[in-house]
Amino acid sequence: MQAWSEGERLHLGAEAEVISGTWHGRPAVLKKRRPRGWRHPDLDASLTKKRMTNEIKLTIWLARRGAPVPAIWDVDIEESKIIMERIEGKPLIEVLRNNEHDEELLINVGKAIRELHRNAVNHGDLSTNNILIDKNRNPVLIDLGLSSREYDLEGFGIDLHVLHEILRASHPDVKGAMDLVLRGYQELDEELGKPQPAPGGMPPEAKDVLKRLEQIMMRVRYHGG
Numbered sequence: 001m002q003a004w005s006e007g008e009r010l011h012l013g014a015e016a017e018v019i020s021g022t023w024h025g026r027p028a029v030l031k032k033r034r035p036r037g038w039r040h041p042d043l044d045a046s047l048t049k050k051r052m053t054n055e056i057k058l059t060i061w062l063a064r065r066g067a068p069v070p071a072i073w074d075v076d077i078e079e080s081k082i083i084m085e086r087i088e089g090k091p092l093i094e095v096l097r098n099n100e101h102d103e104e105l106l107i108n109v110g111k112a113i114r115e116l117h118r119n120a121v122n123h124g125d126l127s128t129n130n131i132l133i134d135k136n137r138n139p140v141l142i143d144l145g146l147s148s149r150e151y152d153l154e155g156f157g158i159d160l161h162v163l164h165e166i167l168r169a170s171h172p173d174v175k176g177a178m179d180l181v182l183r184g185y186q187e188l189d190e191e192l193g194k195p196q197p198a199p200g201g202m203p204p205e206a207k208d209v210l211k212r213l214e215q216i217m218m219r220v221r222y223h224g225g
Ligand SMILES: Nc1ncnc2c1ncn2[C@@H]1O[C@H](COP(=O)(O)OP(=O)(O)OP(=O)(O)O)[C@@H](O)[C@H]1O
Pocket: 010, 011, 012, 013, 014, 015, 016, 017, 018, 029, 031, 070, 084, 085, 086, 087, 088, 091, 129, 130, 132, 142, 143, 145
């Protein structure tokens, strides 16, 4: 029996193709990075490999620490393929559009982001497409190709700022969404206490990241970036 059994295509984007299937009988997806025609092939191959290796390394590290990311089950770096646990559910963008969200869900989104940050990882591409809401309404963060280990406040503040901008631009009718996300972000530190050291140093506390977010927002307001 083949370990991987292929089903339907779920997504075809500029960077990646995602196909649904099973891995040893369990719901899985295959994510393949696509070559990008407009870049030089050598540069393209090395960028692809770098982003994929990054995604694999940090996703596995986060899963090990209990953060809400899919389990990675198989990788093929040469072929640019990852097989991972399929999260049954839909991206936050759809949940908001269909008006299926509530306060608790948005608070839990904030907590999920904070779990990454408590483990010294910033996401790097925190859009409402990259936050999946599973069948039990738990948020799961995916697509960590641009994430990095981080100890400086700025990267964490930027993650929250990016999400804020997206919520404002794409979901203007979802009032107060970001306030709820930030409430959850702070509440997790109140529940769990100070973050534990990660390899490389101490991740910053939620209250300091929130102060930095305010500074970033002022900077953008007065200087446009
Ligand atoms: N583990 C998963 N379980 C369920 N669905 C997934 C999973 N991983 C990815 N998907 C689906 O595939 C989509 C694209 O995946 P992902 O965000 O990782 O790729 P991407 O790098 O953004 O691709 P592109 O940049 O080409 O759009 C997601 O928005 C989600 O709908």
